[in-house]
Amino acid sequence: MKTLYMFKNYHHYDWISLRQMNKAKALILIYLLCLCIMPSIALSKEAVPVAEDPEVEKRMLALTMDLRCLVCQNESIADSRADFSNDIRREIRQQIKANKNDQEIIQFLVDRYGDFVLYNPPVKPTTVFLWFGPLALFIIGLGALVVYLRRRRVQIKEVTLSEAELKKVESLLNENKGKNV
Amino acid sequence: MMRYLIPLFAFMILAAFLLVGLTLNPRQVPSPLIDKPAPVFQLNHLHEPEKVMASQDNLGKVWMLNVWASWCVACRDEHPLLVQLANSGIVPIYGLNYKDERTTAMQWLKRYGDPYTISIVDQDGKVGIDYGVYGVPETYVIDKKGIIRHKQIGPVTVDALQKTIIPLILELQKQV
Numbered sequence: 050m051k052t053l054y055m056f057k058n059y060h061h062y063d064w065i066s067l068r069q070m071n072k073a074k075a076l077i078l079i080y081l082l083c084l085c086i087m088p089s090i091a092l093s094k095e096a097v098p099v100a101e102d103p104e105v106e107k108r109m110l111a112l113t114m115d116l117r118c119l120v121c122q123n124e125s126i127a128d129s130r131a132d133f134s135n136d137i138r139r140e141i142r143q144q145i146k147a148n149k150n151d152q153e154i155i156q157f158l159v160d161r162y163g164d165f166v167l168y169n170p171p172v173k174p175t176t177v178f179l180w181f182g183p184l185a186l187f188i189i190g191l192g193a194l195v196v197y198l199r200r201r202r203v204q205i206k207e208v209t210l211s212e213a214e215l216k217k218v219e220s221l222l223n224e225n226k227g228k229n230v
Numbered sequence: 231m232m233r234y235l236i237p238l239f240a241f242m243i244l245a246a247f248l249l250v251g252l253t254l255n256p257r258q259v260p261s262p263l264i265d266k267p268a269p270v271f272q273l274n275h276l277h278e279p280e281k282v283m284a285s286q287d288n289l290g291k292v293w294m295l296n297v298w299a300s301w302c303v304a305c306r307d308e309h310p311l312l313v314q315l316a317n318s319g320i321v322p323i324y325g326l327n328y329k330d331e332r333t334t335a336m337q338w339l340k341r342y343g344d345p346y347t348i349s350i351v352d353q354d355g356k357v358g359i360d361y362g363v364y365g366v367p368e369t370y371v372i373d374k375k376g377i378i379r380h381k382q383i384g385p386v387t388v389d390a391l392q393k394t395i396i397p398l399i400l401e402l403q404k405q406v
Contacts, residue, residue: 119259119364132329133364136355161362163262 105145112141112151115168116158125168261362261381268295268372269360276327276335276349283324283350288372292402294323294395295370296346296386297358299330300338302366308385309342315391316345321399325349328358328366371395373402 113127113134120131126138137158144154158166170176210218263269268285275281296312298305316323325346327335332351339349352358361370362381371380380398382390 122256136359140356140359160262161359162364163259163362165259 102146105142108145108151109138109141112154113138116155117166117168119162119166257365258383259364261378261383263362263378264381266378268370268376268378269357271350271352271357271360273326273350273352273357276325276332276339276351279332279351283348285376288324289376290374292321292374292399293347293372294321294399295326295361295372296323297326297328297352297361297363297366297368297370299328299366300334301330302328304385305367306342308367308387309345311386311388311391312345313343315386316347320396321403322347326357326361327351328363329353329355369395371398371402374405 116126118129120133126134272284369382
């Protein structure tokens with residue numbers, strides 16, 4: 050009831066102090082958090098296991114995490130709810146139960162859908178730039194930086210001042226003193 | 231002068247790459263099955279469920295396999311073209327009814343016309359996975375030796391038929 054009262058007056062800054070406002074904010078936050086958590090607590094009791102064999106499910110999830118759903122291309126097959134992903138997950142479950150190893154299962158999918166199904170593409174002539182392009186660009190950039198810095202060092206030569214020049218500098222510096230520049 | 235032009239050239243190269251990228255369609259994933267033997271299947275007919283069709287039955291002729299479903303909206307777009315192509319007698323089209331209800335599928339064919347020499351049923355999408363189907367419709371051109379020669383992703387269009395599919399089929403039919 051108290052939170053509600055404060056909430057009502059929330060936009061009247063002159064009615065309540067800043068401290069009270071923070072308190073109100075905190076209370077509202079706690080109240081909302083409770084609202085969020087409560088249904089999930091209630092639901093978690095009713096949740097049923099996804100598959101009869103958790104071991105198979107674990108392996109299937111680990112595999113599909115790195116596989117692309119071809120329908121919703123920015124989602125992994127593990128995350129996607131698309132029909133396509135459902136089918137692939139079912140297929141992988143069946144293959145795991147048939148004692149296929151991970152390599153075989155991934156090869157099965159690559160044979161049908163191509164490397165595009167992999168989020169982690171293999172190193173091939175066509176993917177060389179993908180794998181080593183960033184490194185090449187970094188090395189080129191580093192080289193350019195070194196060349197640039199070396200050239201600059203040549204350009205900026207150390208200058209030694211004569212006695213007369215030093216005095217001039219000092220007097221110029223003193224001129225500005227007190228002016229608070 | 232050059233030091234000002236270099237960034238400009240670098241930018242132009244980058245822009246050219248991005249421009250080309252804009253024209254590409256990320257939904258068109260090239261199939262690794264092109265020029266590979268078509269996956270073998272044995273599936274029940276749609277109209278006469280007790281009959282079975284095997285993919286090997288089609289060895290020795292060029293044929294098209296069209297993956298379709300009554301729930302697929304884009305299939306309706308390409309369907310008149312398929313009916314026309316079937317009537318022309320250029321190539322036999324086989325329909326793979328993908329993850330569909332038998333009765334709705336048959337009603338659909340009755341309503342929009344049936345271009346298929348034989349319709350077969352892939353109820354659970356297993357054969358679809360073998361063929362690398364990830365969307366409907368998809369159409370495959372398979373040659374006399376049972377090799378997949380072309381895959382049309384998405385609906386068949388007049389353009390695709392005239393420029394790619396029909397010339398390819400005529401070419402393949404000449405082969406022994």
